[in-house]
Amino acid sequence: MKDLRELDPYRVKNPFVEAMLSLSNPRNSGIFEFKRNGTIMYVIASIDGGNEHVSASFDDKMPSEQDMEWLGKQFFSPEELKAVYESPSGMPEAHTRHLWRRP
Template sequence: MKDLRELNPYRVKNPFVEAILPLSNPRNSGIFEFKRNGAIMHVIASIDGGREHVSVSFGNKELSEKDIEWLAKQFFKPEELNAVYEGPPGMPEAHTRHLWRQP
């Protein structure tokens, strides 16, 4: 995963999320918002069980494959992109997608 301090202009605070997730290291975790195609993309990035994890949602809007590709490029280095995989289908959040990478 990239050093996420590079994304500080997009970093936001969310006390609820911060209370339930260990996001204390700004290099590899945080909460971010990006404006894309006229909508706000909400993102949480963290290390989960040794895996790098990026969770993304547009609220009630479905994410396209182009959105997911764009997101992966924001959070992962070019040489890591081939090792990034999407979480299993059937996650409880209908409009949330998850990217993972095992370092």
């Protein structure tokens, strides 16, 4: 995963969520908001069980393939993207998609 401090202009502070999800290292975790086609995309990045994890959602729709491709480029370097995979469908969170990478 890239050094996420590069995305600080998009970082959102939420102490409750940060503590709940152990998002204490700004280099590889955090909560972010990006504007995509006039709508806010909510993103959480973390290290989960040793895997790098990025989840994305909108209030009222599922992120598209294009949204996820764009998102991967924000969080992973080109060489890392070759090892990024999307979690299987059927995850319980409405409107949420996930990217994972095993370093």
